[in-house]
Amino acid sequence: ACWGRNNYGQCDAPDSVFTQVAAGSFHSIGLRQDGTIACWGSNTYGQGDAPDGVFTQVAGGLFYSIGLRQDGSIACWGLQSQGPCNAPNGVFTQVAGGVAHSIGLREDGTIACWGRNEYGQCDAPDGVFTQVAAGYFHSISIQEDGTIECWGNNGAGQCDAPDGVFKQVAGGVAHSIGLREDGTIACWGSN
DSSP, X not given: OOOSOOTTSTTOOOSSOEEEEEEOSSEEEEEEXXXXXXXXXXXXXXXXXXXXXXXXXXXXXXXEEEEEETTSOEEEEEOOTTSTTOOOSSOEEEEEEOSSEEEEEETTSOXXXXXXXXXXXXXXXXXXXXXXXXXXXEEEEEETTSOEEXXXXXXXXXXXXXXXXXXXXXXXXXXXXXXXXXXXXXXXXXX
16 A cells, blocks of 8 residues: 555555565555565656566665565666665675665675765674665664664764664664664654
8 A cells, every 4th residue: 555645656556465565755666475576656767667586675765776686686776876776796685775875784794885975874884783774865774782873974863873672773864763672663863
């Protein structure tokens, strides 16, 4: 189900059975039950032209899309001008997209970032992590011990993560969200 602004058809979801969804700025991405990808909404930069193949995860950036293939490699399509689709080789378990930077969690728990980096949003810390997320110009991760590490633009406090143990994070334009281990939510940044 999709709702909200629909000026590019980004809320006109196709009929299918999906296991995961993601959103870019003006397009939506769905991972079908068979592992194929469907995109709808704006396709100005080819962000809706999903490649063939079987995938395990999808993510959306501003004008691009990312898919994690069954073999752990990354496929990316859409606006390429600032490098968010120049994914490194390797085996990954998760991907995330910001405005023009992307993040991948490698099989060994290390992080790779690529694309636009004017705020340091691609300067990933060392360590072992369990999850990654991307805001517009900042990046978020969960360390092995469940604590959060953020880097990149912190103009609104979106990188000032609270203490605690978390199991999921997400990023917005200038705010971040964390799901604590006890099921409660913490938000920080622009309000």
